[in-house]
């Protein structure tokens with residue numbers, strides 16, 4: 402298995418592909434079944450945000466290793482409109498599209514590390530990491 406996978410995200414089928422690739426990589430790293438579901442869901446959410454708000458972008462899946470422990474790194478990157486108020490976007494229930502507004506905060510909760518950098522008219526990069534137990 403390669404230790405880095407890139408999935409171009411343009412449509413719903415790409416969201417499913419990213420989810421499956423992420424799940425497969427995480428399974429290879431020894432994550433529990435419950436964690437696999439959480440990781441797959443978080444990948445779906447950030448990938449879906451790319452389709453919904455930025456039209457296109459990419460998901461990069463990588464292996465992290467520290468002191469003999471393995472983790473998965475998920476980077477979701479786009480050059481879309483960006484987010485004017487990132488703190489607000491991270492609050493439960495905030496949505497500019499009539500969604501539930503749970504995608505970003507929910508993903509943050511289920512991963513160990515979550516970082517979002519966004520600039521209006523430049524784009525958005527979400528980087529999240531989870532360690533296998």
Ligand SMILES: Nc1ncnc2c1ncn2[C@@H]1O[C@H](COP(=O)(O)OP(=O)(O)OP(=O)(O)O)[C@@H](O)[C@H]1O
Nearest residue numbers: 450454483490496497498500501502503504505525
């Ligand atoms: N990649 C992105 N580019 C631009 N704006 C984004 C991006 N991702 C999220 N946003 C903004 O942040 C808000 C919150 O995102 P979040 O995923 O938490 O909720 P949502 O997509 O509105 O609803 P859902 O619960 O269905 O995911 C979005 O409504 C949108 O305004």
Ligand SMILES: [Mg+2]
Nearest residue numbers: 446450504505
């Ligand atoms: Mg969303």
